Each structure stands twice: as C-alpha cells, then as structure tokens.
Amino acid sequence: MAFLELDNVSAAFGPATNQTVVLKDINLSVEENEFVAIIGFSGAGKSTIMSLLSGLLAPTTGEVRMKGEVVKEPGPDRGLMFQNYSLLPWLTVNDNIKLAVKTAFPKLRKAELDEKIEHYVKMVKLGHAGERRPHELSGGMRQRASLARTLSLDPEVLLLDEPLSALDALTRSELQDQILNIWETDRRTVVMITNDVDEAVLMADRIIPLTMGPEATLAKEFVVNMERPRDRQTLNDHPEYMRLKSEITSFMMQLNKESKELSTSAVIPMPDVRPKDFTPISGSPRLKNKPAQPGTPRSAA
Numbered sequence: 001m002a003f004l005e006l007d008n009v010s011a012a013f014g015p016a017t018n019q020t021v022v023l024k025d026i027n028l029s030v031e032e033n034e035f036v037a038i039i040g041f042s043g044a045g046k047s048t049i050m051s052l053l054s055g056l057l058a059p060t061t062g063e064v065r066m067k068g069e070v071v072k073e074p075g076p077d078r079g080l081m082f083q084n085y086s087l088l089p090w091l092t093v094n095d096n097i098k099l100a101v102k103t104a105f106p107k108l109r110k111a112e113l114d115e116k117i118e119h120y121v122k123m124v125k126l127g128h129a130g131e132r133r134p135h136e137l138s139g140g141m142r143q144r145a146s147l148a149r150t151l152s153l154d155p156e157v158l159l160l161d162e163p164l165s166a167l168d169a170l171t172r173s174e175l176q177d178q179i180l181n182i183w184e185t186d187r188r189t190v191v192m193i194t195n196d197v198d199e200a201v202l203m204a205d206r207i208i209p210l211t212m213g214p215e216a217t218l219a220k221e222f223v224v225n226m227e228r229p230r231d232r233q234t235l236n237d238h239p240e241y242m243r244l245k246s247e248i249t250s251f252m253m254q255l256n257k258e259s260k261e262l263s264t265s266a267v268i269p270m271p272d273v274r275p276k277d278f279t280p281i282s283g284s285p286r287l288k289n290k291p292a293q294p295g296t297p298r299s300a301a
C-alpha cells in the first residue's frame, strides 16, 4: 500500500453537457518519506493534481487515498503551499502562522503556541520579520512565511505547488536548501510541482512529467539516482545530473512539439462572414455633423 495514491483519477470542469477533461487516467503512488516532483507546462493541470491530493477537489472518477483511506476533504496531515503565498494580508507573519496552528492544534496552551510559532518563523529565517504584514515583505519573504505556515501544521505530507516560482535565482537556491533540510531532518513526504528541470533533479527522488492538456496524464517517470546531500556547486559536472537534465528536457520539448502538432493539425471550418459595409452614403446628414477625430485640434467656432 502506497502512502499517498491517485488511482485512475480524472478531473473535469464545467457543466455535464460541456465538460473539459483536464486530467485523465492519473496514477501516482508516493511512498512515505519520498520526494516526488511533478513537472509540466503552464495550464496542463499541475495545480489541479495538488487540489486532488489535498482533498480540496474531488476527482470526477477514480480515488485519492492516503495510507489506504479515501481522501474526502482537506486535512492537517496534508499541508498545501500555494504558489501565490495566500497569506492573510491583514495579519502579521506571526499571526498568520498562529491562526494556522490554532486551527490544527486547538488545545495548545499559549506558551506552546508561541514556542511553535517562533520555531517555524526562525526555521525559515524570518525571526526579524515576525511582526510585519505581508505587504511589508519581499516576494521571497512571503514565500518563506507561507512555507513556515504550512510546516507549522506539522503535516505528514507537504504538497508544494510551485513554491519557489516567484523568486530570483539566489533566494530560490536558498529556499531549495531550506526545504531539503526540513525534508531530510524531519523526514516528511513531499510532492512538489515545478516547471524547472534543474530544481527537480536537484531536489527529487523521482520526477514525473505531466503531458499537455486537455486530458493530461502522468508520463513515464525519471528516477534520480544521485547520492544526498546533493552539492549544487559540483552538480553541473555530475554525469548523472547532466544525463537526466538532458533526457527530461528533450522529453518535455517533444511533448510540447507533439501538442503543437495536434493543435495545428485540426482544421476547423469557419463560416464565411464578411463585415457589414458602414461607409456613409454621400450627402447623409451624419457626415455633416461628423465629430472631430481624436487627435485633430478643434477649430474655433
């Protein structure tokens, strides 16, 4: 039995008469303590997979299971971090985390609550910014606050939906290291969405591409057989890193090409519609009262 599974899942949106099938035949088995990365193009359905895993969205067909139990709703065992931070703007960093912790652990005493908040805020190096509101933080700090909030729920599974997408390269590397650190010390299970092949190879045990939508499905997986901790300084010279990066990139480019071919090979006949002729008939009263064209100076009357 896998720790977290998607069993023949499909997801469709829209009314029954006109549904768009975004995901089809999705099968995914994630083992406990594994780090799985899903990569795919924009709009393919990556966030929809996260919504299914977290229980925010019910599959149209198939089943989502965690430890063998069917997932029917979101739960504190699955912590979802969205790509757009989703912090409450009127609350400080500390209070954003406090709200999450209080919801997940309502019986915590004040001292324990404060200790937990401090622990996670420090873990993402935001100790100095705990009393700031989201608009007073940089994008990277918001991502970190959002990560701290997700971690503070102490979930068994971390569902990270493009958690680093809005960051500059340096901050991104820093947060990648922090996530890896947390994963290695606390031994969580992680499913991370990314569109960055380098990031996926650096961080994951397995990388699974999502094909282009509609009816996107998970393609063959790439296993990352590289020792940990992975040293980003020497990674570029690692033969396995280079091989994987090149194979995955070629695979994704092929997916993109096939999808373009599909979309251009479909010829849709269009009705022969011609624009109506609105040329004014000469002598028409409308011409006499013609308004001034934008940009032409109005003449003095």
Ligand SMILES: Nc1ncnc2c1ncn2[C@@H]1O[C@H](COP(=O)(O)OP(=O)(O)OP(=O)(O)O)[C@@H](O)[C@H]1O
Binding pocket: 013, 014, 022, 040, 041, 042, 043, 044, 045, 046, 047, 048, 049, 213
């Ligand atoms: N609630 C919804 N109702 C209708 N359509 C939806 C809904 N959620 C997602 N979709 C559609 O499903 C498709 C996949 O969306 P999704 O957000 O999962 O893609 P994505 O791969 O995460 O994209 P991106 O990388 O740009 O965030 C899109 O065409 C989107 O418009």
